[in-house]
Amino acid sequence: MKSQKALYYLGCFVLGTVFVLAGFWLQNFGFDIIRDMRQMERVPQVSVHHVIPGEVSMQGVAAKGKETLFSRYSNTPCLYHRYLKQREEKDSDGDSRWVTVEEGSESTDFFLVENTGKILVELNRGGVSPDLETDHRSEKGNYRYTEWRIEEGEEVFAFAMAVKKEKGFSLRFDKSGSYSPVLSNADALENRSGLGTNGVLASMASVALLCFGCLSLCFALRIHRVLVFLSIVSTLSSLAMIYSGLSMMKADLKDGYARLDRLEKSALSEVTDLVDVRVDWKTLPSHVVSLNENDRSRIMGIREDFVASVERTEAIRNRFPERLLAPLWGIEPRPSLLADGELMLDEAMIAKTPMKSWIFLLCAAVALLMMCFGSLFGFRRIKTKRYVENIPTSPSAGLTYGPAEIKGIVECDQGRILKGPLSGEKCVFYRYKITERRGSGKKAKTVVILDKKHFVPFQCRDSAGVISIEPEGAEFTADFKVQKRRGRQTHYEWHIAPSTAIYALGSAVVDKEKGDRLIISDGDNDGFPFLVSDETETEVMLRQGRKGLLGISFAQNGTVFLGLVLFAALGSFAATDFLLSALISPMFLGLSMFVLMFNDLVFLRNRVKRAWANIEVSLQKRADLIPRLENIVKGYLSHEKVSLEALTGLRTAVVGKNSYSPTDVDLAMQQETILTNRLFALREDSPELKGDSAMDEFMDRLTRMENEVALMRKGYNDGIERYHATKQRIPEVFLAKFFSFQDAEFLKFSKEIRKVPSLTFDESVSKEVNSVEAPVTQGEPVPDSVSSSSSVYVLKDEQVMGPYTVDQLKIFVENGDFLQDDQACFDGKNWVTVGEVPGFVE
Structure with a gap:
């Protein structure tokens, strides 16, 4: 038993460590996804006529370049196609699965066309895996064929690096820069929303891993106090989110201003090639009046895109707490490039990209369920654990009416006693369970065909006397005793036998039959827990604590999840949202304390x-x-x-x-x-x-x-x-x-x-x-009744207590009720120490 517990605690420690490390890694991974979204957010969508070297966001229609490809299975003309061939296989249970037989892709360079011109997309150079809708799926025999294509005339969105060539510009996905390559059927807002949603989901998973990692570590270290657990979880998850959020905020601001510097150089280079004046972005419109329509349109388009980028970056910097932290990081603001009286362009405004409604509703519903059921289950178990922890153990002679806790050894009337269905041993409680293995392979499952409990009223003897226990309504915990295999069935038995040390928590009420004593029972449906266990008080407390902490973990996760999805529904995905979410854990801690x-x-x-x-x-x-x-x-x-x-x-x-x-x-x-x-x-x-x-x-x-x-x-x-x-x-x-x-x-x-x-x-x-009802004999030892070592009297606090068997005496000494140096009499004549009683030391 001790080795099993040691392995259990070791497993909890290892699992908790892995979960915590995975949680930190996943938190950084989620924030990297959010950074990718923020990079796309900073870059306004441009037209072909206004392209300059650097990161660009562009929407248009695919047009043929030098060649046309034909898809592998449907033979459809296209500019890019990815193909997948799968074979259906069935296992011994008849379950089918699809196994990949062949997959690959083929691409060619093509043009992206919009109303101001076209630009070459150099897809052959790689650097991106297009995110496309399924265009073809068919089955033939045991095979399934799937294709994803970019066809001529199809609407696509590209987030790429614009590179200047001898004639015009091209879009490249293999060049490094402040962007994550995207080629997709979805538009910019939908791509940003998808990235933001994935980042939030990763953060939610990170919080869950950190929480359950802390839970496992608390199990391993036998930490059972809910406020200690919540303090650890709140501190760890808050630090993780605050650190990642601040790191993302700093990197985001530095990256944004570094991009502005590169963009300004590219813009100045392109503008000075067309107009021979010192460029002042505020007064530039007055210097291009004399230029031809094409040059004037390009210069004004470049200016609008650059001004929009500056305004977007400044809008991010001016948020709270970015405006307070940016000076500490050496990030100085840029002056506005808008001329006096000039209105901000629509391109300068950052559009909200909220999480999709169905994802938000699903996540919010799951979070609310976790909060409700986790809180109800967790706080109920924590309440029981606090009862175990705070209600003092009552000796039988000092039992008082109301909530009570007792410890002792089991005694029972021989006229009403049970026998274990497997062990055949005498007991006052047993649980008998039968499971059966049905099916085979993956369809094999274990079914519970019987799970019953039986009990009889019994007594608990401690060092001061005997207390009756009426176990109706009790929650029993007993050590596993016997397991037997009978064909496809497995039989299990748990039981509590006479002379077993037990712990009981329940209500002390007046015995309705005798009227002159208290007994332990379920009370008058007062909602107070009723526990009977053959574990120690500490183990009972830890068991209830583990169940409570598990429920609280779900509630805490649900609370943080709800905060994250609410921020995601607003669509800003700002670092501030995650910093505010980090405060939810301490708020939950404070609420839990209250x-x-x-x-x-x-x-x-x-x-x-x-x-x-x-x-x-x-x-x-x-x-x-x-x-x-x-x-x-x-x-x-x-x-x-x-x-x-x-x-x-x-x-x-x-x-x-x-x-x-x-x-x-x-x-x-x-x-x-x-x-x-x-x-x-x-x-x-x-x-x-x-x-x-x-x-x-x-x-x-x-x-x-x-x-x-x-x-x-x-x-x-x-x-x-x-x-x-x-x-x-x-x-x-x-x-x-x-x-x-x-x-x-x-x-x-x-x-x-x-x-x-x-x-x-x-x-x-x-x-x-009267002699049968007497709970304890006190007084001088009686020689006729204690002639053997099975009947022992103990002198404690100037009172003679007993008689006890040697086995009972061992349990009382182990529980601290008696000491080995206390005086005891085993033969009705002579007094010795408890440790000297024959049979006490084997």
Whole structure:
């Protein structure tokens, strides 16, 4: 078992490290895609007549160059074609898949034509893989044929480098520059939108990898605190996005201004070839009036494109926080080249390129589902984990009404015990599961044909006594015990056997059958978790913590995803959007802290309210007994003034009220104690009352109700104490004041638990019943019953506790309830240390 856990933690550590490294790499990859989009964004679309050397964005129609190609399968005339031949193959299960048999491409140079002229596209030089729609797909026999083509007259978009030739210009995709080559059927906006969407999706995947990487590392390092986990995730993902965002911002600005310098040189060179003046971009229009139409149009087109590039680059620099950071990076602004009164051209405006609507809706829906289900599941498990962590372990002698946690070893009645269906071993709980392997090959699957759980009520013995557990509604966790193969079926068994050390978290409620003790159960559908496990408290806490952190991880990812897709829907894809998205994780952290602290306060307040409501219900039951109590008091105690005054006080405190104050409860219990003490004394002194069945039934009911409140009082006061302590902590004290969490008042009366009178009047039977119910024997060791080492008594805190078996004693020592130096008696005569008990040390 230890080796399996070691391998588990090692695997989590390795997986977490890989995920974190992959997350950082994917974050940079996503930002590189966004940079490609921003490069395209900076370059306004130009016409052929205005082309100058440098990066260009151009839309036009494909026209024949020197030759025409014919596609491989359809024999269609074209200027470029990519072909793919696939063969259908089937596996042993009949599933088909397509296997590539042949693929390739063929291209020729062609012209891109628009309304001002044409320009040569040198596609034969390579450097780009055209992104085209499917033009042909056919199947023949087991083969499928697919083609993608650029045909003459087809609309295409090119983002390339313009190169000056002896005669005119050409577009090249193999030249380096501030661009990523594109040749596509889609226009500039659609290409930019696609790049932006891919960048956002890569960033979302990066955040997920970082989050689940941190989750795996937390599992490996046994970190279970949700705020620690969220702090790590928030810090890591925020740093990754901030670092990548700032790096992209800096590179984007530097690249943009470097391109402007190159573009200005090219523009000046082209303009000075046509006009023999010192070029001033603001006054240039006044110097070209005398030129012919063709030259004037080219110069003005070059000026418009250059001015638009400057305005676009300046618009990016003037965004927040670029305008604050650019001076730190040594990037100075360029003055506007627009003449006085000249309006900004449409080409200077950067058009928004939002994510496609269906992609946005799909991503937003997935993000919302992750947020909702992750939060519900995660916070519920985290709440359970916090209960395990914060509720103190109660010894059986100190168990109080309400939420409780106990630890000990399993005991059970031999009359009601289970047997494991595979192991045949005695147990109080088992889970039996049968799976069957169906199909073969890829279609093979494992089907669960049976998964059932059985349990019986049992007891938990600790160093102070025994507590009964009613397991209906419990969530059991048990170690895997047996696995057997029977043909195509596999049988599994998990069970909890007697003498097994267990941990239980549940509600301590009054035993409805006996009425004078508390038992652990699911409570009154109060929503408090009920766990029974053969793991240690730490392992239970870590298990609940892992489940909670997994749910919180999905919720945190969903929150960041939603922020990213909302920014993507706006279409700017600015570095600022990613920087703002980086703040979502800390915001989620703050919200989670608020939710956890607020829920803790609500739970503690509701615990007090629930305990008080149960006390009120118990008091209201007394109203039904008041008439009978009056008859008894008037019949037997009419001469006692104190008893009559107590009866009057009890009637005043209980009858005719729908709600009670702590003062009312204290008064009622004081008056009731006076009366019941006198009634019990009267019953003992009057033989005729002992045999009165009506009197016995009445005293039984009265005693049970007394015990109810007595058992509930300590749980109520403990709940108030914890509630007040939490309210006074920082920052809970501010939440408590803002949301008006009111203080509660302690109950002051003190009441001992009274033994419920037995309705059986046969003395021997009564003694037998009492001996079976006794949870623990305390006192001097009895030689006749402890003559072997299987019955051991322990002296602890000046009390003799036991008897225990040696196996039970080992578990108590392991749990820290006893020490090996404590005194123990195993033969009814001699006292030795626990470590010296025969059989304790093997």
